[in-house]
Amino acid sequence: xxxxxxxxxxxVQPGGSLRLxxxxxxxxxxxxxxxxxxxxxxxxxxxxxxxxxxxxxTYYADSVKGRFTISRDNSKNSLYLQMNxxxxxxxxxxxxxxxxxxxxxxxxxxxxxxx
Amino acid sequence: QTVVTxxxxxxxxxxxxxxxxxxxSTGAVTSGYYPxxxxxxxxxxxxxxxxxxxxxxxxxxxxxxxxxxxGKAALxxxxxxxxxEAEYYCLLYYGGAQHYVFGTGTKVTVL
Numbered sequence: 751x752x753x754x755x756x757x758x759x760x761x762v763q764p765g766g767s768l769r770l771x772x773x774x775x776x777x778x779x780x781x782x783x784x785x786x787x788x789x790x791x792x793x794x795x796x797x798x799x800x801x802x803x804x805x806x807x808t809y810y811a812d813s814v815k816g817r818f819t820i821s822r823d824n825s826k827n828s829l830y831l832q833m834n835x836x837x838x839x840x841x842x843x844x845x846x847x848x849x850x851x852x853x854x855x856x857x858x859x860x861x862x863x864x865x
Numbered sequence: 866q867t868v869v870t871x872x873x874x875x876x877x878x879x880x881x882x883x884x885x886x887x888x889x890s891t892g893a894v895t896s897g898y899y900p901x902x903x904x905x906x907x908x909x910x911x912x913x914x915x916x917x918x919x920x921x922x923x924x925x926x927x928x929x930x931x932x933x934x935x936g937k938a939a940l941x942x943x944x945x946x947x948x949x950e951a952e953y954y955c956l957l958y959y960g961g962a963q964h965y966v967f968g969t970g971t972k973v974t975v976l
Contacts, residue, residue: 851920
């Protein structure tokens with residue numbers, strides 16, 4: 751079964767840091783571009799970042815550029831999102847998604863930035 | 866800042882047809898924006914329906930179709946079923962800036 755499972759979401763204070771993980775299974779992970787997408791409570795979807803199959807290319811939404819870093823470890827079939835200088839507006843459910851077609855999504859991990 | 870606009874809400878009768886649209890603040894949407902469409906029900910992750918304007922995933926019901934219409938991306942639901950009641954999001958790719966932007970979302974009510 752093709753599956754993505756996110757983890758690492760917690761409550762963190764403004765200015766803090768956090769690393770999210772996404773474990774992939776059921777497909778050849780290093781064949782695909784991967785994305786992070788987030789959704790604030792009661793709001794719409796926001797694309798956050800993408801990383802190419804080999805990690806050689808990364809792109810970010812303006813709202814997170816310079817604060818978030820996407821990475822992957824193909825030997826572990828895992829995707830990561832390092833989140834620094836967190837703000838209250840980063841509070842959201844964070845999803846990982848597979849491929850340029852966004853065909854497979856995880857169930858998300860909740861990040862709450864609050865003092 | 867690029868904005869992708871969808872109808873906030875649409876209502877359709879069971880068995881009816883409804884078309885959702887997706888407009889870019891930068892101008893006409895073309896196939897080069899690789900429009901994607903997603904369905905999201907409350908408490909669930911989004912589910913991919915359409916990619917690259919009109920291509921369906923293996924699980925996409927035949928009643929869903931994607932197209933370009935009057936400078937916008939469009940998702941048409943034909944023969945709507947009660948289970949189609951959901952929020953629908955489009956997604957456009959902006960190659961020059963190498964980023965994606967989701968639409969504002971359309972809540973479809975089946976009544």
